[in-house]
Amino acid sequence: MSHTGSWGTGCCVWLLLWFGGGTLGQPLECRAGADVGRRCASIPLDKLLERVVQHAELIYRLSEESCALFEEMFIPLAVRTQHIRGGNTCTSPAFSVPGSKGEVQQISDKWLLHTVLILIQSWIEPLFTLQDTLDRYDNAPNVLLNKTKWVSSKLVSLEQGVTVLIRKMLDEGALTMESHQSWMIESSEPADMVESVTKDYAVLTCFKKDAHKVETFLKLLRCRQTQGLSCFPI
Secondary structure (H helix, E strand, O other): OHHHHHHHHHHHHHHHHHHOOOOOOOOOOOOOOOOHHHOOOOOOHHHHHHHHHHHHHHHHHHHHHHHHHHHHHHOOHHHHHHHHHOOOOOOOOOOOOOOOHHHHHHOOHHHHHHHHHHHHHHHHHHHHHHHHHHHOOOOOOHHHHHHHHHHHHHHHHHHHHHHHHHHHHHOOOOOOOOOOOOOOOOOOOOOOHHHHHHHHHHHHHHHHHHHHHHHHHHHHHHHHHHHHHHOOOO
C-alpha cells in the first residue's frame, strides 16, 4: 500500500537525523561502553537538559506516529470513535498537567524530575511486551515494528539521562522502582486476536498520553532554568 512507503520514508529521515547528529540534536548516550552511573555525567547541565528534552520530543512524536499507523492498519473507524467516547481508560500513575499558573508555581523541580522518572520506568516493561506481541502479527508493517523498537530502546536511554539530571540538579540519587511495573496491562493472555489488537491499541494510546506528559514536564523544567517560576506548560 502506498501509505506504508510514506511512513517508512519518514521514519528513516528521523532516524538518520538523530543518529547522524543532524539538526535534531545528539544522541543522549555520551560514550559507548560507559558505566550507566556515569553516563552523560561530564556534559554541562544545560546541554544535558537540552538533549533529554530532544529525546523526549522524539519519543512522543514517534509514539504519535506509531499510534496513527496502528489505527490505520488494524482499528476500524467505528472502534476508534468508541474508544474516544469511552474517555480515559488508562491506569498509569495519575500525574496531571497543571492547569493554572498558580499550580505550576507550586510544583518543585524535584517533583517534576521524579514524576518524569516514575512515568518512564512504568512504561519500559509494557513497551517491551508490546514489541513481542507485535512481532507475532502476520501483517504488521516493518515501519511500525521499527518505530516501537526504537521507542522501547530509547526510553531506557531517557531513564538514564533523567537519572543523571536528578543527581546534577538535586544532588541526590534517583528513585528506582523495585521492578518496572505495568500500570495498565493485565497478566492474563488475550482470548483471541481481536482482544489482543484492542489491548495493544490501548497500550499505544495510553503510552502516547504519558509520553506527552514527560515531554511537557521536561520542557517546563528547561524553561525554569532561565525564566524561573514564570514558565507555564504548553
